[in-house]
Amino acid sequence: MEKDFTQLDAIIAKYQGKPEMLIPLLQETQHLLGYLGKETMRYLAQKTGIPAAEIYGVATFYSHFSLEPKGKHIIKVCDGTACHVRGSSKIIDALRKELALEGKQITTDDRLFTLEIVSCLGACGLAPVLVIDEHVHGQISPEAAQKLIAAIAKEEESNA
Ligand code: FES
Known part of the structure; x- marks a missing residue:
């Protein structure tokens, strides 16, 4: 069409x-x-x-432009210096696993989530920082990050 x-x-x-x-x-x-x-x-x-x-x-x-549709929920993980030294790469790995993202994929197949890596969220004092749909989560652990995603996915499932 x-x-x-x-x-x-x-x-x-x-x-x-x-x-x-x-x-x-x-x-x-x-x-x-x-x-x-x-x-x-x-x-x-x-x-x-x-x-x-x-x-x-x-x-x-320009990284500002997106060539693929984004998910309903945007997850931004900071990998700036302050967050990096406090283990942001472990958070990124945990989230990619939780979201079953492969290779360069940043949006889940069901278009529920897009995972973006950013260089500073301006909240370095709270490192490592993660933002989901404008909600800031500071001093987050990989496990806590996975739990946040799982909770949103569960809520989406019950609303479906
Ligand atoms: S480096 Fe992560 S919020 Fe600034």
Whole structure:
């Protein structure tokens, strides 16, 4: 089925003829659709005349852009210096295991969770820090992190 890009057309119209505004165009597009999928980028290229390779290049260069749909719950684990020395990599490993994420996968197959690694959450005094859907969890252990995820998954299951 053809995707309905009506709202996207309005955004494109705003930036039409301004190839130097590619980043704001991509930001607004991601804000609207949640991520920049291949089909979307092809559509943008076709409508704006900006080469698809250029759009793809910008979208992959900036970590702010997401090329895959994100999960319902966003987990951000800090791996900045303060958190790293306090064992953030063990938390990351434990969460990847809990979420059954493989290779470069960051979103679970059921699209419930996306795991992002960030460089500082501005709460170094609470290291190691983890944020789930804007809730900050400080001095977290790998086991406690797994429990938090399991509790959300259970709640989602009972709401399903
Ligand atoms: S290094 Fe983790 S919150 Fe700053």
